[in-house]
Amino acid sequence: MALWLAAAIGAVAGGLGASVVAPAALAGLGFTKAGIAAGSWAASWMGYAAVANGGGVAAGSLFAILQSVGAAGVSAATTAAASAIGGALAMALSAVGC
Numbered sequence: 001m002a003l004w005l006a007a008a009i010g011a012v013a014g015g016l017g018a019s020v021v022a023p024a025a026l027a028g029l030g031f032t033k034a035g036i037a038a039g040s041w042a043a044s045w046m047g048y049a050a051v052a053n054g055g056g057v058a059a060g061s062l063f064a065i066l067q068s069v070g071a072a073g074v075s076a077a078t079t080a081a082a083s084a085i086g087g088a089l090a091m092a093l094s095a096v097g098c
Contacts, residue, residue, distance in 0.1 A: 002094075010090025015083040019074055031070025042067070 027033075030040025037043065042063075049057045057063050 006094035007087040007091040011083040011087035013086050013090070015079050015086070019079045023070065023073055026066060026070040029066075031066050033071050035071070036067065042070075 030037040030042030036046050045063060046057060049061065049063050057067075
């Protein structure tokens with residue numbers, strides 16, 4: 001496969017992964033636009049995190065970041081970075097014959 005084609009496919013896949021797949025996966029785990037879904041895996045994790053942190057979820061924690069992405073979506077910068085990484089990875093794999 002031509003390197004430019006591999007890079008283009010990787011860039012599209014990276015962009016779709018960041019802008020479509022990741023938010024859908026987070027919603028499936030319970031990180032929704034409306035907050036943590038009751039009875040979800042995220043709700044269970046939130047309970048454990050709150051107990052461990054004295055009643056609240058620590059700002060800047062992985063849980064807080066995932067909730068932020070679930071509520072607000074993925075930024076344009078993140079989508080662009082994922083596209084670039086996907087393109088570079090696909091080009092590198094194509095160059096070595098994968």
